[in-house]
Amino acid sequence: MPAEDMGKLSHRVRLAFAVCTVLCVLVLAISPVKDFRVEWKHYKRSFLRFAQGRPDTKKLLADYNPNIDQAWIPGMNVVDRCSTCHQGITQPTLADGSVPQPFRAHPPIPHNVRDWGCTVCHRGQGPATEVAEAHETTLAWEQPILPAHYLQASCGSCHQADLSETPQLTRGRELLSRLNCQACHKLSNIDRSSLGPELSSVGYKVTRQWIYKWLKEPRTVLDKDGNVTVNGYENGAESRMPKFRLKEEEVLALSGYLSAQKAKPLEAYKINPAVVAAWSKKPDLVSQSEVRFRQMMCTTCHPLAVTRAGETKLIGGNIGPELTKVGSKVNEQWLVSWLRNPQGYLAHNNMPRYGWSDEDLYKVSQYVMNKLTDTDLLTGVPALGEPTEDELKTGKRLFLEKGCASCHHVEGIPPQKDFGPDLTALGAKNASELEFGKARIQHNLPAYIQAKLQDPVSVNPAARMPEYSWSQIDLDAVTTAVLSQTGPKSTSALQHLVVPKKEASFQAMGEFAEVYERYKCYACHKFNGYGGDLAPDLSFEGSRAQRKWIAEFLKNPQTIRPTLILRMPQFNMSDKDAAIVAEYLSMAVQKPGVNPGSLDGQKYTPAMVALGKQLYDVKYQCQSCHTIGGSGGYVGPNLNNAGNWLTPAWMEAWLRNPQSLQPDTIEPRRNFTDDEIHALTAYLMTLRSGIKSQTGAKVAAASATMTQGAGR
Amino acid sequence: MKSKLRLAGIIVASVFCALALSGCKKAVAVKPDDAFGAYDTEADWNDSTKIVKLGYQESQGKRIFYQYCVWCHADASPAGPSNRSNLTPVPPVLNDGEKLNQESDEFMQNIITLGGSALGKSAMMPPYGKTLSADEIKAVIAFTRAIAQPAYQKPGRPGSQYTTK
Numbered sequence: 001m002p003a004e005d006m007g008k009l010s011h012r013v014r015l016a017f018a019v020c021t022v023l024c025v026l027v028l029a030i031s032p033v034k035d036f037r038v039e040w041k042h043y044k045r046s047f048l049r050f051a052q053g054r055p056d057t058k059k060l061l062a063d064y065n066p067n068i069d070q071a072w073i074p075g076m077n078v079v080d081r082c083s084t085c086h087q088g089i090t091q092p093t094l095a096d097g098s099v100p101q102p103f104r105a106h107p108p109i110p111h112n113v114r115d116w117g118c119t120v121c122h123r124g125q126g127p128a129t130e131v132a133e134a135h136e137t138t139l140a141w142e143q144p145i146l147p148a149h150y151l152q153a154s155c156g157s158c159h160q161a162d163l164s165e166t167p168q169l170t171r172g173r174e175l176l177s178r179l180n181c182q183a184c185h186k187l188s189n190i191d192r193s194s195l196g197p198e199l200s201s202v203g204y205k206v207t208r209q210w211i212y213k214w215l216k217e218p219r220t221v222l223d224k225d226g227n228v229t230v231n232g233y234e235n236g237a238e239s240r241m242p243k244f245r246l247k248e249e250e251v252l253a254l255s256g257y258l259s260a261q262k263a264k265p266l267e268a269y270k271i272n273p274a275v276v277a278a279w280s281k282k283p284d285l286v287s288q289s290e291v292r293f294r295q296m297m298c299t300t301c302h303p304l305a306v307t308r309a310g311e312t313k314l315i316g317g318n319i320g321p322e323l324t325k326v327g328s329k330v331n332e333q334w335l336v337s338w339l340r341n342p343q344g345y346l347a348h349n350n351m352p353r354y355g356w357s358d359e360d361l362y363k364v365s366q367y368v369m370n371k372l373t374d375t376d377l378l379t380g381v382p383a384l385g386e387p388t389e390d391e392l393k394t395g396k397r398l399f400l401e402k403g404c405a406s407c408h409h410v411e412g413i414p415p416q417k418d419f420g421p422d423l424t425a426l427g428a429k430n431a432s433e434l435e436f437g438k439a440r441i442q443h444n445l446p447a448y449i450q451a452k453l454q455d456p457v458s459v460n461p462a463a464r465m466p467e468y469s470w471s472q473i474d475l476d477a478v479t480t481a482v483l484s485q486t487g488p489k490s491t492s493a494l495q496h497l498v499v500p501k502k503e504a505s506f507q508a509m510g511e512f513a514e515v516y517e518r519y520k521c522y523a524c525h526k527f528n529g530y531g532g533d534l535a536p537d538l539s540f541e542g543s544r545a546q547r548k549w550i551a552e553f554l555k556n557p558q559t560i561r562p563t564l565i566l567r568m569p570q571f572n573m574s575d576k577d578a579a580i581v582a583e584y585l586s587m588a589v590q591k592p593g594v595n596p597g598s599l600d601g602q603k604y605t606p607a608m609v610a611l612g613k614q615l616y617d618v619k620y621q622c623q624s625c626h627t628i629g630g631s632g633g634y635v636g637p638n639l640n641n642a643g644n645w646l647t648p649a650w651m652e653a654w655l656r657n658p659q660s661l662q663p664d665t666i667e668p669r670r671n672f673t674d675d676e677i678h679a680l681t682a683y684l685m686t687l688r689s690g691i692k693s694q695t696g697a698k699v700a701a702a703s704a705t706m707t708q709g710a711g712r
Numbered sequence: 713m714k715s716k717l718r719l720a721g722i723i724v725a726s727v728f729c730a731l732a733l734s735g736c737k738k739a740v741a742v743k744p745d746d747a748f749g750a751y752d753t754e755a756d757w758n759d760s761t762k763i764v765k766l767g768y769q770e771s772q773g774k775r776i777f778y779q780y781c782v783w784c785h786a787d788a789s790p791a792g793p794s795n796r797s798n799l800t801p802v803p804p805v806l807n808d809g810e811k812l813n814q815e816s817d818e819f820m821q822n823i824i825t826l827g828g829s830a831l832g833k834s835a836m837m838p839p840y841g842k843t844l845s846a847d848e849i850k851a852v853i854a855f856t857r858a859i860a861q862p863a864y865q866k867p868g869r870p871g872s873q874y875t876t877k
Contacts, residue, residue, distance in 0.1 A: 097767070098866070107768040108847050148751045151768075167775055168752070619829075624784070624799055624836035633798040634791075635783040659843060666780045669842040 040068065040129045043085040047103055056093050068129060071117050077494060078117035080126035082134065089113055110165070121154040122146055137444070142430035146483070149476065150446055153427060156484025160189040160501040164664075172481025175474055179240055183406040184420035184465075187485060189501060196241065196407035198346055200263040205334045205345070208259035208384045213377065215251050218243055242466035245457070250398055256387025257395020263411035267337050267344045271365075272358040279362055289363035290371065296354075296364060297557075297569035298323065300534070301523070304372075317534055319350060319523055327373035336365050350523035355572035403464060420465065425487030435460060449479045504529030512584035515577045524568075527589065535568065540591035540661060544650045549641075551582035591653070591661060599648040604682030612683025615676055625667075628687060636667060643688040651681040757786075757807045758861050766858055773855025776848050777806065780840065799836050809860035816867070820853045821846070 009017075035041075044066055051060040069083045088094035088103040090113060095105040106113050119126040124145040128134035137144045146154060152169040162170045176182070177191040202211070218241040246254070279285055298304075299316035305324040306315050314322065330338075337344065339361060342351035356364075387395070396413075399405060403419040426449070434448045439458045441447045448459065453475060456463035470478070489495055506527040508516040516522070522531035525538045541550070555578050557568035573581075586596065616622045625635035642651075653660070655677045658667040672680070752771035756762035766774060777785075783795045785806045796802055804811045812820070823831050825846070827839030840849065857864040 096866070108850075109768065151751060164775070165772060619835065620838075621835040624838075625795065631798075633784075633795045634793070635789075635795050664779075666783075668780075668838045668840045670839060671842070 038129070039131055040081075040084045043087070043102060047087045050100070050103055054093075059093070060088070060091055070127075071114070073115070073117050075493070076117060076120060076497075077491065078120060078126060080117040080119055081129055082118040082124075082126065084129060085131070086118075121151065123154070137431060142432060143428075144444060147446060150480045150483050153480045153483030156189075156481065157427065157486040158497045159499045161499055162501075168477050168480050169484060171474070172477035172479070172484075175478050176481050179242075179468070180407055181423075184403055184418075186418060186422040186424050188424045188487075190481075195409065197349075198409040199258055199261055200409065200411040201261060201266070201345065203259050203262040204266045205330055205338075206259075207331075208255050208387070209378050209381045210329050211255040211258050212251055212381050212384060214241070215244070215246060215254055242468045244402055244466045246402075249394075252384070253387075253391045253394035254398050254402075254404075255384065255395075256391035257399060260387055260392060260395075261410055264345075266334060267341065268333055269337050269340050271336065271362050275358045275362050279359070279366075285363070285366060286370065289367035292360055292363040293367045295570055296360075297567055300567060300569055301350075317524075319532065319534060323368070323372055325372060325374040325377055327369045327371065328375070328377040332365060332369050335368060336361060339365065350520050352520040352523070352569075352571065353518045354569075355574060357572070360572070423482060424485050426485055427483040428486040437461065446479055446483065449482050450475060453478060502529065506530040508584075509588070510584070511580045512588075515580050518577075519571055519573070521581075537662065538585065538589060540589065540594065540650075542586040542588065542590040543594040543596050543653075544591075544647065544661075545586070545645060546596070546647055547582045547586040549645045550585055551578045554578040554581055594649050594653045594661070596647040596649050599652065604648075604678070604685060608679045608682035609686055611675075612679035612681070615680055616683055620670070639684060639687055640689045641687065642684045643686055646684070648681050648685055651684055652677050655680055754855075754859060756861070757805070757859060764859055766855070769851045770854045770858045772848065773851035773853070773858075776844065776852050777855055780844070781806065781852065784836075799834075801834055803834075803837065806856055807859045807861050809862045809864060812856060813860055813862070813864050817850075817853055820856070821849055824849045824852065 048061070048064070051057050051064075054060060064087075068081055069087075071078065071080045071083065073080075083089050085102045086104075088099065089106045091105050093105075094103055095107065097104075099105070117126065118124075122145055123143045125134050125138070125141040125143070128141070132138070133141065135145045152166040155163060155166045156169045156173075159166075162173065173190055176187060177193045180193050180195060181187060182190055182192055183195060206214075279288075282288070298320075301317045301319035302321065302323045303314040303316035303318060304322070306313060314324075334345070338351075339354070340356055341353055342349055343353065399410065399413065400416070403416055404410075405413050405416040406419045409415060427445070429445060431443050431445060431448070434443075434445070436443055436448065437459045439451050441451050441459075451459050452463075452465070453468065453470060455467065456465040489497065506522070506529075507513075508527075521527075521538070524532045524535035526533060527537075528539050545553075553568075554571070554573050555575070557570065590596070616628075623632040625633040627634060627638045628640060650661075654667075655670075655672055657669050658665045659669055750765035751768050752766040752774060754764045754766055754774055756764055778790070783789045784799060784803045785796075787794050787796065787805060789795065796805075806812070819831070823833065823837065824844070825839060825841035827835070828837030829835040830839065844852075
């Protein structure tokens with residue numbers, strides 16, 4: 001190299017340096033550019049632009065912060081940065097649906113978003129600062145956002161008591177309880193329902209052919225003629241029995257085994273031959289028996305398929321099983337004995353023990369056996385004889401293998417426990433903990449739960465779980481309820497968030513307890529939160545109804561609400577039983593502060609009555625909902641007999657604040673003055689209808705004697 | 713030689729760029745199912761094949777409507793027949809957009825809170841102000857707007873007391 005060139009760089013090296021410098025600058029620039037282009041900053045800037053285009057810019061930007069917003073709520077274990085992008089979440093003026101996301105305000109909810117954070121309800125990754133990381137499943141964080149459709153599940157993980165705001169969750173919990181999912185699975189905070197029927201003596205009740213058909217198709221809705229056959233699905237009255245995937249020989253063995261179950265001999269009852277002889281010859285037996293069947297109001301609890309205008313529908317309550325084709329199912333001897341004393345066959349069931357006369361028993365059983373039938377119910381069922389020794393053995397093995405003993409009791413077989421997996425923490429599981437098998441579904445928890453519920457084999461070919469038939473609404477409800485099973489709170493400090501359920505109990509006392517148990521009042525009525533919800537809550541019946549009216553009503557129940565198809569059945573109660581119930585209800589089942597004896601109907605003057613009528617007809621127009629005479633609305637109860645039915649103390653308390661007596665009543669609370677309340681009560685107390693029946697007088701007399709007896 | 717250097721430069725730069733870009737790569741976003749996004753749904757009253765999506769507030773309105781209002785403001789009630797035919801004047805069906813779209817939210821809030829007689833309408837509409845909270849009444853109005861047929865349009869200038877009408 002020449003001397004003059006020493007220290008000089010060659011052209012090439014200079015170029016190399018230049019390129020490297022440019023590259024270095026570029027590399028150094030990547031970081032600030034990336035930082036500038038980061039997703040949350042984009043939302044920050046677009047919120048600024050958005051706010052500037054609105055009339056309330058100043059208010060919207062009052063607490064604007066160009067950095068990451070983080071809500072840290074140590075007590076809740078929450079670190080949420082959601083409001084970094086969701087900047088309008090607490091701005092009431094941005095509540096409108098036309099505001100673009102992510103700036104829209106949160107809809108008003110009972111919790112303050114600032115105190116609770118977002119992920120407590122919505123799940124997802126709170127500390128994330130990128131849209132995808134916050135909302136979706138990532139490698140580092142597997143809990144994605146809970147779809148809004150199942151959001152009520154989050155309410156359920158703290159609120160064990162049912163809330164009126166979460167109907168879907170409540171329905172789901174009801175279904176989990178009603179379908180007795182707890183027989184196989186462990187679930188938290190779900191009411192235990194009764195198990196499936198005991199099968200120890202089922203051989204006396206049904207034939208082997210029927211069991212065969214039932215096991216194959218427990219919920220056939222329509223047979224080939226389009227008639228409702230075994231068990232309907234509409235009307236919420238679906239079969240509680242799911243469908244098991246059984247092979248032909250398994251059905252044969254199980255039906256054989258079950259039909260051989262005759263542990264407790266039938267308590268046979270012979271209807272008086274004179275009654276049978278007299279009635280069996282009458283040409284109008286069928287029509288007469290139908291009348292009697294209807295009068296008994298069996299459909300209050302049992303659904304029946306009714307065809308009207310070419311459309312077959314199930315009508316009736318959903319407490320008892322569907323009865324449309326029951327005549328082709330049960331043995332007549334069994335039916336008579338069951339109707340007389342249901343607890344003789346099954347120790348625990350909700351069917352009341354009616355006071356049957358032989359004539360009624362004959363008529364109703366004839367109606368059921370001859371009219372509620374389906375000749376082709378058992379079509380396709382092979383001729384089945386007595387089961388063989390082998391079938392009995394296989395049947396017993398299958399009964400245990402399939403988990404039948406989880407729901408059904410059979411003499412000599414101990415009940416199975418925890419047959420299915422524990423689901424108490426399923427709602428908090430990550431997708432990677434689930435087995436999706438070959439199912440072509442989204443890999444997330446709700447999709448998994450739905451697939452499992454609809455077709456258990458699709459996600460796990462070896463699943464033992466039977467198949468249920470869900471409507472979309474029920475499927476979503478159950479999914480919500482299962483998602484709410486998130487297990488115990490992660491730390492004990494969070495325990496205080498749990499809102500426990502109020503345990504309801506009602507202990508009937510004395511003679512009433514016997515009558516209460518016999519007529520199964522609790523199957524339909526609630527007492528202090530305990531019991532069914534088909535019929536009015538009787539927790540305060542003693543404050544509400546006059547004792548004489550209760551006794552008369554029990555003897556001859558009439559419908560008070562004109563639109564109701566379901567009404568109290570005719571129990572054929574004895575005068576003594578009616579008096580015991582009336583006595584107990586009016587003495588022991590009262591609303592504190594509403595003493596039925598505290599107000600005397602006598603103090604009302606004719607002037608008050610006239611004012612009351614004026615208020616009723618003109619000022620408040622109560623006739624829009626209530627009927628008096630033949631006219632008025634049918635939203636509220638008919639008031640024709642209010643003077644005999646309700647106590648003045650109840651009426652006044654009710655008019656003052658209906659919700660304090662019955663929280664879910666739709667009667668609005670109004671601004672009545674005291675004078676108006678007295679006047680309306682005075683008017684309502686004059687409304688009396690119905691001739692005092694002889695039985696009523698008798699019961700009243702019996703009741704009076706009893707009170708005297710108690711007094712001594 | 714020059715071209716070789718340039719090539720090396722390009723390679724180095726592209727490696728850097730690739731490294732930088734790989735840092736930007738987003739997690740694969742799965743678009744959530746459309747129906748999952750709705751808190752609740754209601755079938756269109758005139759055409760049951762159409763589904764109206766409801767948000768939280770509207771769904772609360774739906775619940776309250778089916779408990780309190782359905783008896784007189786729909787053609788069928790949970791108990792079967794509707795009470796509408798018993799009333800004169802006949803109350804509007806809740807999705808009657810022709811009638812209800814003209815009423816402002818304030819008017820609806822008032823008539824539900826204070827009852828018909830307070831606003832010179834039928835006294836058969838009782839006041840619900842002491843039974844339902846203001847938020848619950850707002851929710852019912854939101855539900856009304858959601859199911860209105862023809863669809864409800866917000867007044868042009870929100871917050872202004874002078875509407876174009």
